[in-house]
Amino acid sequence: MQTSPSSSQNMQRPLVADDDGVFTVSFLLLPEYAMVSLLSAIEPLRIANRLAGKTLFRWQCFSEDGESVLASNGLALQASIPINTAEKPRNLFVNASFHPEKHLSEQSVKWLRELNRRGSMVGALDTGCYLLAKAKLLDGFPITLHWEAKPSFQERYPELEISDELFEIQGKRVTCAGGTAATDMMLHLIDTYFQSELAILVCEQLIKNTVRNQADPQRISQVEKLKIHHPKIVKALELMASNIESPLTTSELADRLSVSVRHLERLFLQHLSCSPSTHYLRLRVEHARYLLSDSGLSIADIALACGFCSTAHFSRRYRALYGTTASQYRSGIE
Incomplete structure (x- = not known):
C-alpha cells in the first residue's frame, strides 16, 4: 500500500525507512517504563501490517544491557537488544x-547522541524526554510528556518549550504523552505515510470510534470532572490553574471576571460548595503532590512553586488535606 496524494503529503515525516522500505520502530526501555505506552504504540503497527497484507512496520526493544526490563506494573517482556552491540536504529x-x-545513564546519553549524529529519529514516550533532555537533544523543539510529570519537568528544564499536546512532531523529534496517546500518534503516522483509509481501519480494529487529534487534551478538564458549566466559574477555574506559583487573590479573580467578590463567593458556594480560596488552595496542594512524587525538588522549592510563602505554611495545608506530611508522603514512594 503506497502513499496516496492527500493532505498527508504536507505532514511532517520524521521516520526513516530501512533499505527495503519498511519502517523499523525501536524502543529503549528504561526501568519502571509504562507497558501501556509500549503496547499502545506497537499494536497499531501490527494491525496495519495485517490489514495491508504485507510488512509496513517492524519493531524491536532495546535495553542498556540486553536483559529484560521490569515495567511499572511488575511485568517484563522477553530479553531486549543491548544498545552497544546492535546495529544503530533509525527510529527510536x-x-x-x-x-x-x-534511570538515566551516561551510556544511554552517548548512544542517543550518536543516533542523532547519524540522522536517526530520536523520540520519547511518557517521561522518556528526561533522557533526551540530559543528552541535550530537545533544545529548540516543542515537546510533550505525561501531564502528571509536566510540572516537575518544567521546573527541571524551564528553558524547554513544553506543550499539553498528545504528541509533538518536529523534524527528527517526536514526543508523546504516553498511555493510549501512543496509539493516536501511531495512527497519525500511519495516516502520514500510507493511505488515510488504513489508519481508519486500524482505529476500528482497536475498537476506537475516533482518532484523537494532536491538540486534544490529555486530561479530563476540571469543568468536565466537576460538571460545571457556568461561564464565570469556568473562567475562574482556568485562571486558578494557570496561576499556581503566584496565586491571585479572590479580589483579583473577581476583577478579572468583572464581578464582585461577594457574587463570586456565592457562585462557588452554589456550584462547588466551598469558597474560591478553599478551592484554589486545594488545587495548589494537589499540584505540590505531583511535584513531590515526580521531581527531585526540595520541599521548600515545591512550596514556593505552589505559591506558599513558607515551608511551614505549606506543610500545614498539605497535612490538613491529605492527613500526612509532605516528607512522609515522599518517603513512602521512594
Whole structure:
C-alpha cells in the first residue's frame, strides 16, 4: 500500500525507512517504563501490517544491557537488544515512566547522541524526554510528556518549550504523552505515510470510534470532572490553574471576571460548595503532590512553586488535606 496524494503529503515525516522500505520502530526501555505506552504504540503497527497484507512496520526493544526490563506494573517482556552491540536504529523512542531521573545513564546519553549524529529519529514516550533532555537533544523543539510529570519537568528544564499536546512532531523529534496517546500518534503516522483509509481501519480494529487529534487534551478538564458549566466559574477555574506559583487573590479573580467578590463567593458556594480560596488552595496542594512524587525538588522549592510563602505554611495545608506530611508522603514512594 503506497502513499496516496492527500493532505498527508504536507505532514511532517520524521521516520526513516530501512533499505527495503519498511519502517523499523525501536524502543529503549528504561526501568519502571509504562507497558501501556509500549503496547499502545506497537499494536497499531501490527494491525496495519495485517490489514495491508504485507510488512509496513517492524519493531524491536532495546535495553542498556540486553536483559529484560521490569515495567511499572511488575511485568517484563522477553530479553531486549543491548544498545552497544546492535546495529544503530533509525527510529527510536525512549520509553520511561516513574522516577525517570533515577534511570538515566551516561551510556544511554552517548548512544542517543550518536543516533542523532547519524540522522536517526530520536523520540520519547511518557517521561522518556528526561533522557533526551540530559543528552541535550530537545533544545529548540516543542515537546510533550505525561501531564502528571509536566510540572516537575518544567521546573527541571524551564528553558524547554513544553506543550499539553498528545504528541509533538518536529523534524527528527517526536514526543508523546504516553498511555493510549501512543496509539493516536501511531495512527497519525500511519495516516502520514500510507493511505488515510488504513489508519481508519486500524482505529476500528482497536475498537476506537475516533482518532484523537494532536491538540486534544490529555486530561479530563476540571469543568468536565466537576460538571460545571457556568461561564464565570469556568473562567475562574482556568485562571486558578494557570496561576499556581503566584496565586491571585479572590479580589483579583473577581476583577478579572468583572464581578464582585461577594457574587463570586456565592457562585462557588452554589456550584462547588466551598469558597474560591478553599478551592484554589486545594488545587495548589494537589499540584505540590505531583511535584513531590515526580521531581527531585526540595520541599521548600515545591512550596514556593505552589505559591506558599513558607515551608511551614505549606506543610500545614498539605497535612490538613491529605492527613500526612509532605516528607512522609515522599518517603513512602521512594
